[in-house]
Amino acid sequence: MLLETVGLDLGSSPTEQAKLEIGKGPPLRVVELYAGAGGMSLGLQRAGFEVVRAYDHMQSAVDIYNRNVGYHAVVADLGNVASIAPEIAKLKPDMIAGGPPCQDFSPAGARIEGERANHTRTFALYVCSTAPEWFMMENVQRARNSAAWADARDMLKNAGYGLTQLVVNAALYGVPQKRKRLIVVGRLGERDGFLLASIQQAATPEPMPLRAVFGNLFGDHVYSHPRALDRRGVWSVDEPSPTIRNARRPQPATYAPHRNDSNYSEVSGLYFRPFHDARGVYTLDEPAPSIVRTSRERPRSSYIDNPHPDDPTPAATAYILTQNDTSRIQGFPADWDWSGCLSRDVDQMIANAVPAPMAAMLGKEILRRERGESQPDVPGNFGQWLTKEKRMPSQMVANAKWRVKRARQLLGGRDLRCLGAEAYALETAFEREGLAKAKRSEIRRALRQFREWQEHLQAGI
Template identity: 30%
Template sequence: MAISVVSLFSGGGGLDLGFKKAGFDIKWAIDNNKNAVSTYKKNIGNHIVCADINTIDLESIPHADVVIGGPPCQSFSLAGKRDVEDERGQLVWRYIQIIKQVDPKAFVFENVTGILSAKNAKGEKVVELLKSAFIEIGYSISTKVVNAADYGIPQKRKRVIIVGLKDGYSFQFPTETHCEDGTGLKRYVSVEEALGDLPLAVEDEKGVTEYLVEAQSEYQGKMRCEGKITEHFIPQMSELDKYIISHVKPGGNYMDVPADVNSARIRRLQRDGGHTTCYGRLKPDEPSYTINTYFNRPNVGCNIHYSEDRLITVREALRLQSFPDSYELVSSSKQGKHLIVGNAVPPILAEIIAEKLKNYI
């Protein structure tokens, strides 16, 4: 019998895709973002509810063997105050209420590394309050900062994963399979290994095109689908951004741009330093940096294509997040697509954790 799952803060379903691939049965999911819910339905199933998790009737949530998902990170400045009026501040405690209600054998909680240093108004560490609350309702807790690149995803994406198990068991995280130099393990999957088989991006905003060459790496082979590729359109850029991008070399950033550029921000960065990935171009032989929700902008992260003078496409961002090419986005806006992609858990990482979790359930 398949292991049943309830998914919270599901977004476009990165965690869910991985658990589904590992053979888990996702019975129920929830998110309050209409675009994410529409995308989830297109790719995973109709069992997702579009609603505010703070107002949902807890009795309506089915019991399940596993609960997956993590509250958005905005909540952590206030999370320790259980009586806060700000709804975002209540999300982490709402998560615990749902765990208590559903009473799963295990849960998987994912979040940004900022949760490790976040404190409430009393100066108490949020992550310690969270662990104590989970222990109080009967779970043994294992916590790890996981780098997606260590598991074969072409992205240096660090996230905190907390796994809780009932009955005194302690979860051992999957052993890393990849490392930077390949000593004793496989070498990190690089950007070029992830994207090198994709055709030239198109002007049409639907971004529909097709493969022109065979897969050139194991990773590309995993990602490819039957039929056409979607979301592979050239992002819009200003003339200034085009000028800036044309000067940045692979692995470089704003320091490569001529000092007479018509941008006060770049001149300030060149003078003061910091934000080293700002206006960054990907290196073909290394994983990307974290794909965020603003990968359509050159000034927020390292989002310039490694060999072409443009920003990465939505499809390329999906590839770097380990979403298969068969995954389709449904959104009323471009920014809606970027939010779904940038906020997601890489599905391959989710699948690896799900496979390990089977041993305990």
């Protein structure tokens, strides 16, 4: 049935209607693919989702995920769709989420589409074969122009999903780094762009600076006289101290600060190993560049001798990041347990992660729409079209826009692609609300005009 295909719940019983109320009903169940160390799952949990299963091919990533997020993750070859898709279908998830491998698209990679790029198609196969109401996919922004995403998009559209596709800057979604990522949110039966305005409006007015993460973590510090000139002397009271020796003494006035001293709140620059001709030094009052596996490497002599002209301070005196620093910048909690893995593998897992704060903000917008707490915007261009094409005076234009908004409220925030399904759902809502016939007619007319305007836009008229 068409109405079942688009995921409509048109029942009018009190129990069914209560699910649309704020905070009511069970949490949405989500399965994550390519879960890595658990950044996306952590964010979705914070948003209010129930994570029921997560898959990744790396045993070390699964171990870290289970130790920190919860015992949902299993090791699996996600290329084996025939075996894993039936398992996911039995879980009956409301959403499939994940960030397929992006190295083939990444500016830090070879930019040649190979086996890893093919996982974008695999992600779409899982969504199409298990048919959850929602999906959310994250990837690097270059993926939007790839052949792999073009194929995946066609599969998802043919399966009945409306797509909201945009590139977001993580610095505007709770993460102190300028990390631009492609986000695609799909929902069965919707029109394309159905969640675009809500995600854009969720962005903060200003990017998050590094100080938001590190500014209150410096605490108290102690001086332990270094045994060699190349060792640091300042240690935080929140970390293990060096071996206590008779050499403990007050910090001398002549002590030259070491780049790894814990009181780096006074340091005016942090070094992030740059790619190509990018900057290497950043202040605490701006976002970091996108975290990659090599972000915390020390500056090479070639960079020190030939620094970027926009560096705020010399790289030789800038603070050198620790692994815990890059973990925090990527959105992991301070107490995240990375133990039991090779340091290089941890650096890679941190770099590959979907930042939890960003996933949480996106997840909240999905849940708000699921619960009918938000509706798609009515663009101002619609009013301009009514004025020009329908010769409507300003008051009638305002009334028509309000009635379209009212229709979307009655539809629980749905922006349905099928006009028949939309009309059926609207009539059901009219009956539930007990609206007068005149009000019903006005809302129907306004919604018809809105759809006519949309068709003109699509046709380029």
